[in-house]
Structure formats: C-alpha cells, structure tokens
Amino acid sequence: MTIKAKAKLSGDIVTVKILMKHEMETGLRVDNKTGEKIPAHHISEVKCIWNDQVVFHCNMGPAISKNPYLSFKLKGPAKGDVLKFTSVDNMGETDEGEVKVA
Amino acid sequence: MTSILRRTVIKSLITFTGISMISRFAWAAWPQAAFDGEDIDAVTNALYGTSDAADSDMVKLKAPDIAENGAVVPISVSTDMPNVESISILVDGNPNPLASTFELTENSVADVSTRIKMSKTSNVIALVKADGKVYKAVQEVKVTIGGCGG
Numbered sequence: 305m306t307i308k309a310k311a312k313l314s315g316d317i318v319t320v321k322i323l324m325k326h327e328m329e330t331g332l333r334v335d336n337k338t339g340e341k342i343p344a345h346h347i348s349e350v351k352c353i354w355n356d357q358v359v360f361h362c363n364m365g366p367a368i369s370k371n372p373y374l375s376f377k378l379k380g381p382a383k384g385d386v387l388k389f390t391s392v393d394n395m396g397e398t399d400e401g402e403v404k405v406a
Numbered sequence: 407m408t409s410i411l412r413r414t415v416i417k418s419l420i421t422f423t424g425i426s427m428i429s430r431f432a433w434a435a436w437p438q439a440a441f442d443g444e445d446i447d448a449v450t451n452a453l454y455g456t457s458d459a460a461d462s463d464m465v466k467l468k469a470p471d472i473a474e475n476g477a478v479v480p481i482s483v484s485t486d487m488p489n490v491e492s493i494s495i496l497v498d499g500n501p502n503p504l505a506s507t508f509e510l511t512e513n514s515v516a517d518v519s520t521r522i523k524m525s526k527t528s529n530v531i532a533l534v535k536a537d538g539k540v541y542k543a544v545q546e547v548k549v550t551i552g553g554c555g556g
Contacts, residue, residue, distance in 0.1 A: 317515060359513040367500050368521070369477060373519075373520060375482075377514065379515055
C-alpha cells in the first residue's frame with residue numbers, strides 16, 4: 305500500500321489528506337541518453353470510499369506533481385470510520401490504502 | 407515555434423501509439439477529450455458542455471503569486487456555493503491546460519487542495535460547477551523554473 309492517508313474529524317467535517325507515490329511522467333520529457341520521449345505515465349483516477357460508497361472522485365492528468373498530494377473535506381464519516389482509497393494510472397496499475405478517521 | 411512543433415509531435419505520437427488507445431478504452435469514465443484539449447474554452451466545453459464560465463467571487467482560488475519551482479505549485483480551491491458538483495483546475499500556459507477535475511458527492515465539502523506542475527508563468531483557472539452553472543476564478547502565477555520538461 306503506497307497511498308498514505310490522514311483523516312481528522314473537526315466539528316462535523318473530516319479533513320482528508322492523501323499522499324501517493326507515483327512518477328507522474330508527462331509524456332513531454334525526452335530521455336537525454338537516447339533522445340526518445342519518455343511515455344506518459346500518470347495516475348488518472350483516485351477514489352475515496354466510505355461505507356461502500358464513492359464519496360470523492362478525482363480525475364488527474366499528467367500536470368499533477370510527482371508523488372501527488374490531495375486534500376479534501378468530507379461530511380458524514382464519524383470518528384473511527386474507515387476510509388478507503390483506490391487509484392489507477394493510465395497503464396492500468398492500481399494502488400490502494402485506508403485510514404481510520406481520528 | 408517550438409511549442410507548435412512540440413504539439414505536432416505529440417499529436418502524431420498519440421495517433422501512432424497504442425498505449426493512448428488502450429487507456430482510452432479501459433477507462434471510459436476518464437474525460438480524455440477534456441485532458442487532450444489545448445485551450446481553456448475547449449477544455450471547459452469538454453468538461454461541462456459549455457465554455458460559458460462566469461467570474462465569481464464565491465470561487466476561492468488560493469495559489470502562490472510566485473512559484474519558484476514550477477514542478478510543485480500548491481493550489482487550493484474552495485467555495486461556499488450550494489450544490490457543487492465538480493471542481494476543476496486548469497493552467498493556461500500548459501500544453502494541455504486541464505490538471506485535474508474533482509467530482510463531489512453529497513458527502514463532500516467543496517474544498518480541495520493539490521499540487522500541480524506549471525510549464526511557465528500563466529493564469530491558473532479554477533472552475534466550479536454548481537446548480538448546473540459554471541463559475542470561475544483566475545489568478546496569475548509567476549513561475550521561475552518550469553516544471554513540464556520537454
């Protein structure tokens with residue numbers, strides 16, 4: 305699991321911060337040694353799942369920085385609830401992670 | 407001139423590489439046309455079906471005035487508008503302006519942050535779709551070192 309997450313409840317709002325490990329190649333860079341373009345390789349979708357429901361969904365392009373950071377807020381999850389995260393990149397590789405709301 | 411040349415090369419690459427085709431079929435939900443769009447109007451249209459985005463004070467875009475490193479530019483978008491369906495972050499000066507789009511649900515609050523790459527000094531645009539209408543906020547970010555490579 306390489307999606308690291310933190311979720312903190314304050315009032316009735318949960319602030320979620322996630323950090324993913326990914327190269328996020330734009331497809332625009334050229335390999336200095338071979339002179340060939342490095343193919344695009346980036347996370348394309350990230351989902352946050354709570355109670356078997358997708359509560360937050362993000363489509364990403366290659367213009368998101370290397371090792372993407374996302375922060376968003378949710379209403380509904382309570383302390384101790386588990387939030388799950390899944391991601392998929394443009395080559396079909398998936399990744400996941402989960403966190404308990406603190 | 408170089409950027410026109412680069413676009414031509416990219417376009418021919420996309421046409422001839424199977425990879426982009428595979429990803430297009432495998433992840434149909436991913437808005438390929440929006441991410442391929444080359445100007446703000448085209449992207450807005452591909453995302454929301456209209457290029458009519460009204461400037462709004464309600465859309466709060468937080469971005470640095472000067473970004474020393476274009477590879478990591480922190481951006482936050484939030485709004486107090488009700489019924490927000492979607493938030494998108496666009497960069498005018500990037501080869502493809504769309505950086506990311508967030509789809510909100512009844513359980514999400516319209517307040518997102520991320521870090522993006524910027525190839526050069528340009529406008530960052532936050533789009534918010536609320537109640538079926540599209541609103542925007544624009545801020546210029548000066549970039550000292552570009553972060554798109556190429």
